[in-house]
Amino acid sequence: MTPAAPAYRRLSVEERRSQLLDAALGLFAHRAPEDVSLDDVAEAAGVSRPLVYRYFPGGKQQLYEAALRSAADELRQCFDEPREGPLLPRLSRALDRYLAFVDEHDAGFSALLQGGSVVETSRTTAIVDGVRRAAAEHILSHLAVTEPGLRLRMTVRMWITAVEAASLIWLDEGKQPPVEELRDWLVEQFVAVLSVTAARDTQTAALVRALAEDV
Secondary structure, three states: OOOOOOOOOOOOHHHHHHHHHHHHHHHHOOOOHHHOOHHHHHHHHOOOHHHHHHHOOOHHHHHHHHHHHHHHHHHHHHOOOOOOOOHHHHHHHHHHHHHHHHHHHOOHHHHHHOOOOOOOOHHHHHHHHHHHHHHHHHHHHHOOOOOOOHHHHHHHHHHHHHHHHHHHHHHHOOOOOOHHHHHHHHHHHHHHHHHHHHOOOHHHHHHHHHHHHOO
16 A cells, blocks of 8 residues: 555644745855845755745845844854853853854855845845854853943954954965864953953953853
8 A cells, every 4th residue: 555645734834934944044054145046045945036035024124134143143043052060161062063163154144144145235234243243242141241341342343353254264265274173263352352451451351260160
């Protein structure tokens, strides 16, 4: 007897939208947004172009921004590490997740999160900057600082920018050095920039002393 075919299940609105976003992210992960068409997304999702328009009537721009928000949410969660144990191992685990995202999205990381696309707008720029601000807030929370001064805030934001730049260069260099080495180097850079700021800022100096004891 031929087994019965599985019953067809209609996807809910949220499930279908998630399916389309996953398809778009998969394409944006390896191609610049301007090189991805709605037909490409429809084909990747196994649906028709009109269905894509039904969920994203604003066309590719709306789909790109929605995909960017989805990626941004994932990146924000990278730094959401439990406040338990020494700080530097916590930071290492957060970087492991961040670099895994970079690795997974490969050549599309720059186009997806770093701008430079013809579909970039003030809204997409704000989404990306929101990731940086969220990462800074998480790190300051890990440092147990409720009222960070200007120099400390600048130091953390500068380090996050350095992490982004290093990630892009790492991709350009064929993912060398090995990701574990890159992660450890970035953690060491974090300690180094804090130490430089500590020479000019008493709040950061206290944090550096605390880090030295929290090993």
